[in-house]
Amino acid sequence: MTDLSSEFEFTDQADQDWLDSLLLNHLYEKTKRQNRNEKTIEITVMVDGKRAGGLIAKKQFEGCYVEWLAVESDFRHRNIGSLLLQELEKRCRQMNIHTIVLNTQDYQAPVFYEKNGFNLAGQIRDFPFEGTIRYFLSKRL
Template sequence: MIEFKPLAKNENEANLIVLLSKNQEEVKNIPAESNTSFSIALYDEQQYIGGITANKWMNATHISLLALKKAYRGRGYGSQLLKKAETFALQESSDLITINTQDYQAKTFYEKHGYHVFGQLADTPFVGTTKYYLVKRV
């Protein structure tokens, strides 16, 4: 009997990755590789002030999150964090880096660092804002 059941997110994602990896191998004859995570936190003394996370899979690195406390913005820390993620991507042999941001966040910051918009979606994640998808070839 077929039935829908709740399953812990981590376990469900692991099972889905197996299914998708098998499909990729069957259809494209390219074996999947493991996801490689990257995470750096920034501290002022013992106070957490921000950080960056990314994941590398196959030929691409995706920057998941980048944020700094407001008082520390404009001092070059965001650029330094971004550079560390880009170095990670290069060391992991990525061909490109992707990131997404909202219109009220850091679009111009990423463009200043060589990222280009390849897509946008209006009224997401809420009405009145636009989500931008950016890429940089490395």
């Protein structure tokens, strides 16, 4: 294999807008779609005026990726996480989203997501650090 690294210069900077335009151009070439139809979905559950839990997800095309879901420790085991997912599913259906995906760690909540109808799609051992497992889950609406 030929070493080509001497022909290139590498920097520690990347231009997100430029990379995004490259990817959007490729998307259009392959699918004729001109954008990802993105929207951020934010949901907070309030209990007696206090934030009990929240969720941030990103709609992209006809799918949704859950970026964050957390419940304050004082409010855990009160069904708040499930209520957040149910509200997300309701909003997703209104936006014609057909699949929700997320990832979680073995020390977080894989069983919780499975109890809420998510199916295991894959896993990676020792990621993001040794001794843990990252699970990838999905739910078809």
